[in-house]
Amino acid sequence: MxxxxxxxxxxxxxxxxxxxxxxxxxxxxxxxxxxxxxxxxxxxxxxxxxxxxxxxxxxxEDPEKGKEFWQDLNCQSQNMDAAELEDELNVVVDNGGIIHGMTLSHAVYGIIRIAMDLYSRRDVRQYMDRLRKEKGLLITALTQGKHTLSVETRNKEDMNALKEGLKGMGLLVPCESEKTTL
Structure with missing residues (x-):
C-alpha cells in the first residue's frame, strides 16, 4: 500500500x-x-x-458540533401581559433555545433592540422579576404586541420544537413563505 x-x-x-x-x-x-x-x-x-x-x-470533527441555529422569530399577541410574556420566553428556553434579544419596530421610535441573553427558566424568572419590579407597561404595548425574538439553538430539532410551542400558544407569526391564502 x-x-x-x-x-x-x-x-x-x-x-x-x-x-x-x-x-x-x-x-x-x-x-x-x-x-x-x-x-x-x-x-x-x-x-x-x-x-x-x-x-x-x-x-x-462532528459536523453539527459548534454549529448553532439562529433565527429571528416574529411573534404577536394582541393583549400580551407579563404572564404571557413569561410563558413565551419559557417555551423557548424549555425547548433548548437561548433568547439573545427582542426587537420591536415602532413608527415613531424606530427599531428598539433589547438585549436579553436568557438561557434557562431561572434567567427568565429573574428577567421577569426585574420587569415586575419596575411596574411599567410592557414594551410590546408600543407595537400592539408585535415583536421579534432573536433565538439560538444547538440543532434544527430544538428550533422546530420551540417554534411548535410558540405556534401552540398562538404567538408565532408565520413568515411569508409559510402563509397560506384563502
Missing amino acids: DNRERRSQLYKMLEQGEEPLSGTYLSKVLNVTRQIIVGDVAILRSGGKKILSTARGYKL
Missing part, C-alpha cells in the same frame, strides 16, 4: 469509528509506525480534513 492509499484507509477508519482511534491502534492496523500516523494526520489536515486529536486518539 502506498502513502496515498494508506492515508485514504486511515481517513475511512476515522469516518467509520464511533470512538477516537489511538495512534498506536492505527499504526498496528496500517502496519506503520505511530510517527507515520502523526504525519499522515497532518497531511490530511492540510488537505482540509477536520481531524481532532484527543487524549484518547484521533476522531473526525
Whole structure:
C-alpha cells in the first residue's frame, strides 16, 4: 500500500469509528509506525480534513458540533401581559433555545433592540422579576404586541420544537413563505 492509499484507509477508519482511534491502534492496523500516523494526520489536515486529536486518539470533527441555529422569530399577541410574556420566553428556553434579544419596530421610535441573553427558566424568572419590579407597561404595548425574538439553538430539532410551542400558544407569526391564502 502506498502513502496515498494508506492515508485514504486511515481517513475511512476515522469516518467509520464511533470512538477516537489511538495512534498506536492505527499504526498496528496500517502496519506503520505511530510517527507515520502523526504525519499522515497532518497531511490530511492540510488537505482540509477536520481531524481532532484527543487524549484518547484521533476522531473526525462532528459536523453539527459548534454549529448553532439562529433565527429571528416574529411573534404577536394582541393583549400580551407579563404572564404571557413569561410563558413565551419559557417555551423557548424549555425547548433548548437561548433568547439573545427582542426587537420591536415602532413608527415613531424606530427599531428598539433589547438585549436579553436568557438561557434557562431561572434567567427568565429573574428577567421577569426585574420587569415586575419596575411596574411599567410592557414594551410590546408600543407595537400592539408585535415583536421579534432573536433565538439560538444547538440543532434544527430544538428550533422546530420551540417554534411548535410558540405556534401552540398562538404567538408565532408565520413568515411569508409559510402563509397560506384563502
